Amino acid sequence: MVGVIATFQGATVMGKGSGYGKVILFGEHFVVHGAPGIVSAIDSTADAEVKKAAKGINVKDERKTAKGYGEEKRLQQIESIERMLKAMGIDSKTGLDIWVGGTLPGFSGLGASAASSVAIARAIGQELGMQMSDEKINQIAYEAEKAYAGNPSGIDNTAATYGGLMWFKKDVAGGPDKIEKLHLRRPIEIVIGSTGKVANTKVMVEGVAERKRKNPAKYDPIFKQAENVAFAGRKALENYDLKKVGELMNENHRLLQEIGVSSKELDMLVDLARKQGAFGAKLTGGGGGGCMTALTPGKDLQGKVLSAIKSLGFEVLSAKIGVEKY
Numbered sequence: 001m002v003g004v005i006a007t008f009q010g011a012t013v014m015g016k017g018s019g020y021g022k023v024i025l026f027g028e029h030f031v032v033h034g035a036p037g038i039v040s041a042i043d044s045t046a047d048a049e050v051k052k053a054a055k056g057i058n059v060k061d062e063r064k065t066a067k068g069y070g071e072e073k074r075l076q077q078i079e080s081i082e083r084m085l086k087a088m089g090i091d092s093k094t095g096l097d098i099w100v101g102g103t104l105p106g107f108s109g110l111g112a113s114a115a116s117s118v119a120i121a122r123a124i125g126q127e128l129g130m131q132m133s134d135e136k137i138n139q140i141a142y143e144a145e146k147a148y149a150g151n152p153s154g155i156d157n158t159a160a161t162y163g164g165l166m167w168f169k170k171d172v173a174g175g176p177d178k179i180e181k182l183h184l185r186r187p188i189e190i191v192i193g194s195t196g197k198v199a200n201t202k203v204m205v206e207g208v209a210e211r212k213r214k215n216p217a218k219y220d221p222i223f224k225q226a227e228n229v230a231f232a233g234r235k236a237l238e239n240y241d242l243k244k245v246g247e248l249m250n251e252n253h254r255l256l257q258e259i260g261v262s263s264k265e266l267d268m269l270v271d272l273a274r275k276q277g278a279f280g281a282k283l284t285g286g287g288g289g290g291c292m293t294a295l296t297p298g299k300d301l302q303g304k305v306l307s308a309i310k311s312l313g314f315e316v317l318s319a320k321i322g323v324e325k326y
C-alpha cells in the first residue's frame with residue numbers, strides 16, 4: 001500500500017538519486033504524436049532519498065511548489081510509484097520511506113514529475129542494491145510518467161535521466177525512440193516564468209488528442225508545421241543563429257495557441273518577455289498554466305527579462321540551455 005506520511009524517518013545509510021528538470025524549446029504536445037522535439041535539461045534537480053521501512057510505501061515530498069501542486073499531483077504520484085515498483089519487479093510488500101526534495105520547483109511544465117520519478121527510481125535501486133543502467137532508469141520513469149501524462153511522449157523522462165540538450169522523436173509504433181544529443185557553440189541564457197497555475201498534463205495531452213481526432217483538417221497541417229519548426233530550430237541552434245531560434249520559438253508558441261494549450265497568463269508573460277527584448281518566447285511543457293520560457297542571450301538581457309516578470313509578482317528562474325556538464 002502506498003501512503004503519504006507527515007514525517008520522514010531519517011537514517012544514516014540510504015539510497016539516493018536525482019533527475020534533471022527540463023525546458024522544451026520546440027515541439028511539446030506535437031512530440032506525443034511522433035513529431036520531433038528539442039529539450040534541454042536545466043541545472044535544477046529533483047532529489048530523492050529512500051530507506052527500507054517496516055511496511056508501506058511512505059512518501060514525504062518537500063519540494064517547493066506552486067500553490068496546490070502537491071494536492072493536484074498526490075494521487076498521480078502514488079500511482080506513479082506503484083507503476084515504478086512494478087516496472088522494477090519489486091515485491092509490493094516491500095516497505096520504503098521515500099523523501100523527495102531538490103532545487104527543481106514543482107511548477108507545471110518543467111518536467112518535475114519525470115525528474116522526481118528518475119530520482120526515486122535511482123534511490124530505490126541504490127537502497128535495494130539493484131544495478132540499473134540509465135536506459136533502465138529511463139524505461140522505469142517512462143512507466144511512472146504514464147500516471148501523470150496518460151500517454152507521455154517520453155521526452156521528459158529522457159531529459160530527466162540523461163541531461164543535456166536533445167533531439168527527441170517518439171516511435172509511435174512502439175519501437176525505440178530517436179534520441180540524439182545536440183551540442184551548442186556556447187550555452188544560452190534563458191528565463192523561465194511560472195504562471196503559478198498548476199496544470200494537469202494528462203488532461204492537456206488528452207484534450208489535444210481529442211481535438212486532433214475530431215478535426216484533422218485543422219490539426220494535421222498544424223502538426224506538420226510544428227515538425228518543420230523543430231527541424232528549422234535544430235538547424236538554427238546548430239548554426240548558433242539565435243535570432244532565428246527566437247523567431248522559431250515564437251512560431252512554436254503560435255502553433256501551441258492554435259491547438260488550444262496556451263492561457264491568458266502564458267500569453268501575457270510571453271508578450272512581456274518579447275517586449276523586454278527576448279529573442280523569442282513560448283510556453284514550455286503541457287501549458288494550460290505552468291511555465292513559459294524566453295531566449296535571453298547574455299546576462300544583461302536575461303536579468304532584464306527576469307526582473308520584468310518578477311516585478312509583476314510571478315516566480316522566475318534563470319537557467320542556461322546547452323550546458324555540456326548536465
Ligand code: PMV
Pocket residue numbers: 027028029030031032108109110111112113149151152153154155156201205284285286287290
Ligand atoms: O508539463 P510537463 O513538464 O509535464 O511537460 C509535458 C510535455 C508534453 O509534450 C505536453 C507531454 C509529453 O509527454 O511529451
